Amino acid sequence: MLFTSYEFIGFLIIVFAIYYLIPKKAQWPFLLVASYTFYLLADPRYLIFIAITSLTTFYAAKLISDKKEAFDVWFKEHKKEYEKEERKALKAKEHSLEKKIFLACLLFNLGILAVTKYTNFTIANVNSLLSAFGRADGISFVNLIIPMGISFYTFQSMGYLIDVYNGKHKAQDNLFKFALFVSFFPQLVQGPISRYHELSETLFAEHKFDWKTVSFGLERILWGFFKKLVIADRILVAVKAIIGEPDTYNGFYAFAGAMFYALELYADFTGGIDITIGVAETMGIKVTENFIRPYFSKNIKEYWNRWHITMGTWFTDYIFYPISASQFMMKLSKKSRARLGNNLGKRVPVYLSSFIVWFTTGIWHGASWNFIVWGLGNFVVIMISQELEPFYRWFHSKVHVAGTFGWRLFQVIRTVLIMSSLRMFDCYRDVPLTFKMFGSIFTKSGLSQLNLESFMEMGLTNYDYAVVFVGMVVLVVVSLIQRSGSVRGKIATLAAPVRFIIWYGLFMATIIFGAYGIGYSASQFIYNQF
Amino acid sequence: MNELLEILKDLHPEVDFETAKDLVDGGILDSFDIVSLISEINEEFDVTIGAAELTPENFNSAKAIYALIQAKLDDED
Numbered sequence: 001m002l003f004t005s006y007e008f009i010g011f012l013i014i015v016f017a018i019y020y021l022i023p024k025k026a027q028w029p030f031l032l033v034a035s036y037t038f039y040l041l042a043d044p045r046y047l048i049f050i051a052i053t054s055l056t057t058f059y060a061a062k063l064i065s066d067k068k069e070a071f072d073v074w075f076k077e078h079k080k081e082y083e084k085e086e087r088k089a090l091k092a093k094e095h096s097l098e099k100k101i102f103l104a105c106l107l108f109n110l111g112i113l114a115v116t117k118y119t120n121f122t123i124a125n126v127n128s129l130l131s132a133f134g135r136a137d138g139i140s141f142v143n144l145i146i147p148m149g150i151s152f153y154t155f156q157s158m159g160y161l162i163d164v165y166n167g168k169h170k171a172q173d174n175l176f177k178f179a180l181f182v183s184f185f186p187q188l189v190q191g192p193i194s195r196y197h198e199l200s201e202t203l204f205a206e207h208k209f210d211w212k213t214v215s216f217g218l219e220r221i222l223w224g225f226f227k228k229l230v231i232a233d234r235i236l237v238a239v240k241a242i243i244g245e246p247d248t249y250n251g252f253y254a255f256a257g258a259m260f261y262a263l264e265l266y267a268d269f270t271g272g273i274d275i276t277i278g279v280a281e282t283m284g285i286k287v288t289e290n291f292i293r294p295y296f297s298k299n300i301k302e303y304w305n306r307w308h309i310t311m312g313t314w315f316t317d318y319i320f321y322p323i324s325a326s327q328f329m330m331k332l333s334k335k336s337r338a339r340l341g342n343n344l345g346k347r348v349p350v351y352l353s354s355f356i357v358w359f360t361t362g363i364w365h366g367a368s369w370n371f372i373v374w375g376l377g378n379f380v381v382i383m384i385s386q387e388l389e390p391f392y393r394w395f396h397s398k399v400h401v402a403g404t405f406g407w408r409l410f411q412v413i414r415t416v417l418i419m420s421s422l423r424m425f426d427c428y429r430d431v432p433l434t435f436k437m438f439g440s441i442f443t444k445s446g447l448s449q450l451n452l453e454s455f456m457e458m459g460l461t462n463y464d465y466a467v468v469f470v471g472m473v474v475l476v477v478v479s480l481i482q483r484s485g486s487v488r489g490k491i492a493t494l495a496a497p498v499r500f501i502i503w504y505g506l507f508m509a510t511i512i513f514g515a516y517g518i519g520y521s522a523s524q525f526i527y528n529q530f
Numbered sequence: 531m532n533e534l535l536e537i538l539k540d541l542h543p544e545v546d547f548e549t550a551k552d553l554v555d556g557g558i559l560d561s562f563d564i565v566s567l568i569s570e571i572n573e574e575f576d577v578t579i580g581a582a583e584l585t586p587e588n589f590n591s592a593k594a595i596y597a598l599i600q601a602k603l604d605d606e607d
Contacts, residue, residue, distance in 0.1 A: 166581075166582035167582070168582065301560065305557075316561050317581075317584075320561055320565070321561070321564075321565070321581040321584045322581040324565040324568070324569075324581075325565070325568055325578075325579060325580055325581040325584065326581075327578070329569070330569060330572050330578065333569040333572070333573075334573065337573070346566055346569060346570070347566075349565070349569060350562050350565050350566060353565065354562075386562065
């Protein structure tokens with residue numbers, strides 16, 4: 001059930017009406033039923049996977065949490081009876097038991113994710129190796145189902161398990177509440193990857209109908225539909241044409257394709273997240289923000305703090321930090337300092353951890369070399385910019401441009417260009433072709449190649465480009481206004497007729513200029529596939 | 531405390547670490563800095579800081595970082 005389908009809108013209306021009509025204490029159990037129904041409608045087989053992850057994580061976390069609590073109580077009472085070394089040994093014994101439960105659950109669930117998503121990718125690579133050694137008879141691919149949103153709900157559940165294991169919070173005592181945390185339907189298919197201590201604050205609470213909250217939620221949903229239908233799904237046609245015919249559309253067109261894709265992905269992904277957050281908001285539930293105007297970032301590091309934020313913080317907290325703070329890395333840090341000197345040596349463990357994180361981020365996005373190279377491309381860019389920091393400091397001590405509008409603009413354009421170039425791996429069918437197309441931007445672009453009529457042969461007309469352009473201007477203006485606070489909050493302070501004109505205008509614009517009808521088909525959100 | 535302030539100064543010479551109270555929340559220390567910092571602390575104070583302790587609350591000020599180191603040094607119960 002696509003967010004942009006009539007079925008989803010119908011489903012939402014029914015859920016919304018029941019949610020506010022039933023007794024308040026039945027609200028969260030009803031949301032669980034609604035979430036499982038949403039998943040069931042997608043494919044009944046998916047339910048088995050999400051139920052297994054929910055059950056195993058719930059019981060493992062509860063076991064760990066209960067053991068921790070019981071041990072703490074016992075330890076407090078008896079610690080004086082033991083010597084320092086004995087106390088340490090007791091703690092270590094307790095910890096090792098918790099660790100076993102934790103690792104078993106973690107590996108089991110990550111194993112499900114790995115098997116469903118990466119089996120065929122592994123087989124393809126093994127087959128390539130076999131054929132390189134002259135063996136033509138490869139292993140046959142297996143037909144596995146990939147449950148919708150498995151990467152998102154697995155990461156969300158494992159984040160919860162790690163937090164409980166680390167003693168950040170206690171485990172949830174109610175299996176059904178935990179099942180809702182894992183399956184909450186608005187965020188099931190494309191995130192955000194919520195943290196338990198944040199989402200649980202409002203997810204299980206009783207919510208009475210509040211017009212302001214509901215209208216803010218509806219406005220956010222409408223804004224999401226505008227981005228997705230008016231901008232993303234329209235420019236998608238040109239993106240598909242450009243990447244589908246690399247022999248025709250190279251050079252300048254490859255550059256245009258990368259720019260179009262930057263716009264499409266932004267409008268698609270942030271639009272989807274707007275719908276998610278808006279749907280939750282209509283029911284009084286607060287879902288974490290996933291974007292803060294990422295294209296306005298001054299460098300790639302900042303970009304990753306503002307784009308798909310919940311994924312970035314997940315990788316930082318649960319992969320980057322544990323690897324960096326591990327005994328192995330501490331030893332490596334000491335060794336590399338001794339061998340390479342303090343300055344260079346201290347960077348070795350940071351970069352090694354960062355390399356692992358970006359490799360994982362790449363493969364999390366998709367089982368293909370394109371995504372792995374994309375992830376590692378990000379790593380290389382961040383590493384270079386980190387190494388260039390002394391140069392930037394020197395540059396700014398000589399040339400006083402920092403803080404000027406011109407320099408800020410340069411930084412923003414640089415961020416957009418670098419990220420759009422890296423995302424070309426997301427578009428083309430394989431890594432060599434992506435490099436070829438990227439190279440063609442520099443070798444084949446030229447004024448002679450520029451032919452505006454070619455853009456009309458990509459399936460879009462003057463009218464379409466005009467709609468996309470105006471939509472993009474609206475996006476930029478809204479982002480600029482947003483820098484000084486909530487746009488919806490600002491609109492709410494305006495006179496009623498003005499408010500009506502704005503929201504009715506946005507609604508009509510989405511209805512009239514949304515990309516559906518002949519030539520268009522409601523398209524999947526890009527991040528649903530992850 | 532002085533050793534810690536020196537390590538911090540080395541990371542960001544431009545910051546007044548004696549008064550700053552939003553090192554993480556204010557974006558002064560990023561994840562790279564924090565990881566460099568814990569390996570420096572490990573070297574200087576011989577304490578191991580675990581991943582679970584790498585929270586904004588523990589790293590928002592030099593005082594908080596020092597309190598974490600002290601707690602680790604005193605940690606026996």
